[in-house]
Amino acid sequence: MTEILFYITGVLLLIIFYLVYKALRLLYISKKRPLTSVKSNDVNAYLMLAFLLLFLGGFWGYSFYVSDEGLAEAASEHGDRVDKLFWIATTVILIPFTLLHILLFWAAFRFRHKKDRSAKYYPYNFKLEISWTVITAGTLIALIAMGIILWSDVKSPPPKEAEVVEILGAQYVWFIRYPGTDGKLGKTDYRLIDDKNSFGMNLNDPAATDDFTPPRIHIPKGQPVLFLIRSRDVIHSVFAPHFRLKMDAVPGMTTQFWFIPKYTTEEMRSKTGNPDFNYEIACAEICGRGHFAMKMIIVVEEPEDYREWYQQQRSWVSQHPAYLSNHGNQNKYK
């Protein structure tokens, strides 16, 4: 890839040198000029044409060159639909992008000032105006319709049987909590947070006693998963690019995002040919010094493996029994 870039740079530099040469030569050309000399107009007009070719050629060439490196394949069910719409919309915008650039630079080249050329006095054409307004609006309305249908599906209420995972953002780490065997997340209060109790779990709530906080997110393949997202200091954002998932973690409120993962981590490893492949969550909202390294790994497993893993987890309380005897302290936040 670097080679191609170097060649492009080289060609561009050549153009620049040619231009400098031309410009210097023009210094010696006639003193009587209208707005610009015909000569310098020609130089610029040809440069416009050259730019058009290089620009569109470079853009399309490079696009095909990196086509598999840009948007990687989606690993969630709504992700496929998002990608489909993305490519439809991209096609729709690339057509005018190419055509209008050709028109623009061609017009600049074709209608450059020459000795006997005079412009046409043509200020207005109602039909033309209306037709391009209507065509643009029509295309955009079609895109909007597709967009809002997909949006309402992605943002629909999560299915009842969805696996619940709570993600808590804190400066430069993500904390994970599962509801445990009773399927209910226990109550929390930010005033109960300390070094170990990073969620501020209130152990007076029986639902909290079986909650567990693993170091990684495990989710089953092919089943709906619901992320409940919170933050305890500044705004963060859960961004899992493979799942086409992004949602801010906002202090003081719970946000959510549900999706259905399509491939297990193992399947992705063989698909991508990378034995160390992992699904990752990055932070997408600026949150301070460690923003660039706020990482969490998601493990997608077959449902049976997932159940097995879930059963093996020990509750948070069982690892920190001292907090149970501390009930009195927690009463005021009931």
Added chain:
Amino acid sequence: MLGVIIILIILLFIFNRAYIHRTRILAYFIEDTKEAKAIRSTKEVHGESFVTKYIFSTDHKMIAKQYLLTGIFWAVIGGLLSLLIRVQLGMPEMDLDWLEPVLGRWITDGRIDPEYYLSAVTMHGAIMMFMVLTAGLSGTFSNLLIPLQIGARDMASGFLNMLSYWFFFISSCFFLATLVVETGPPMGGWVVYPPLSVLPQAAPGSGMGMTLYILGFVTFIISILLAGLNYITTVINLRTVGMSFSRLPLTVWALFFTAILALFSFPVLLTSFLLLFFDRSFGTSFYLSDIYIAGEALAYSGGSPLIYQHLFWFLGHPEVYIIFLPALGITSEIISTCSRKPIFGYWFMVLAMLAIVFLSYVVWAHHMFTSGMDPFLGTVFTITTVIIAVPSAIKTFNYIATLWGGSIHFTPAMLFSIGLISFLMSGGLTGIIIGNSPLDIQLHDTYYIVAHFHLVMGALAFFGMFAGIYHWFPKMFGRMMNKKLGYIHFWITFIGTYLVFMPMHFIGMAGFPRRYYTFTAFQYMDRFNNLNLFITIASIITFAAQLIFLYNFFYSMYKGKKAPRNPWKSNTLEWTTEKVVPGHGNWEGSIPTVYRWPYDYSKPGAPDDFIPQNIPLMQTKDSNTEEENNILERQRL
């Protein structure tokens, strides 16, 4: 409150001023009686010392130059900050120890500190958007062009105009102080979302740096409101005889709409910053709730960061158009002049701008699709956001139609205008993608967004500014800028800008988030290293090319070729002044009367390919249209 009071005071001022000058103002509308002529021809005479001429000047042209020079100063600083960002991303191994005298403790082991990196990102954004592309672009050209193009002797209130610049100057001082305070500038991106911008525990820049940032913004907003009121009043009241709204040049239309946009959106930013100030300094909880940080649970409760985001983006999005419209206005004028052809679809251009003004107030939440707001809002704002592409598309088509069939003279200003149209297409079209809420899920806060807004807002507005400077330099300084240097400047900048921002689309699609110090922590970002290096090299070259411009600008100011009265053979009134650089009062005799629209280029039957606005229809019988002949006929009767 404060904002309302200030606005009332200003209104009083302007009404007062208008009352004092009522006879003069009325005279503009009275037919050519002897008295009216006499009133119109009186030139404001007042002694000008060095201080009143160059520093506390009330002359709109001098204020324009002050804005321009301050803007250029900030553009250099903003550009240097962007180079710092690019060096960190593309060449992280580079030894930066030599920057220590400037950045002090923010350089450790030859590398820039992650926190200062975030500061650089923040200040680059704020400086470029507000100091350069709002004040430097619209401040310069509104001041220079509105009175000259509508045929007025000055702004409605020269005093307020001066005040507006000096508030901007105070604001600049605050921003400069922000850059050098010990705890660093704010580190939350230019949007400074709370809680990050409230809590010094979260980032050191949220301490003193953030306070100065807020003060800088408050003074800046005062400056913008003073200026905006003045522009609007001037356009409405001080147009010369015959300069009806239907004969306004598109530049004036654009600057007029910009002022309206700013006037109704900046006060909301003031509100959001005042509440932020209360949260920071008085412990209120407008934006904060449930926070545990640095081993301590804070007392804030019941606030929501989303309120800030809504208030902020209610300005934040119109701000994009405050930057965008002046650039398009400048270009409309230049494209028509340099292709010697009337602008195509004048009224559609005006209506498109009007539509943009209205729509830009109702699209703000497209910055918040993933913020946790109600998904229904996502649906609503998708519709409005994508629809705003229609007026922009109309403008693009009209530009190309104007070029088509013209006789194009590639002056440097024209080259930059064509570059601007290209950016309008490349950057504007991706807006249709990211304005669509489901697609924004993946692309939000990635480099795709960075590419989009740098092309359609940053580069586009910079090109508008360059075009304006090259075109109206003779009016400002009485000399011409060097064309050849202009050509070289254009081609390197144009190609370089594309080389910097086009590749960012691919990086963004791959999911690289913006505002990242490095891309080493994640497996999926383990690609495009070469591309990042490439972008950095391209941005250094592009920045270097701006030195050509700076040289050309300052050299031509003193040593450039003397400019003729109407170097571009343009129709608008600013080229009808007796002197190339007119004194205070603009026209030495009476102010010109306008008889036609500003785009009579290459009119069939006319001896020359342009007819300035102040040429009476009587003198152009050969080229008049039927309608114009009818007007003449009626006048004779």
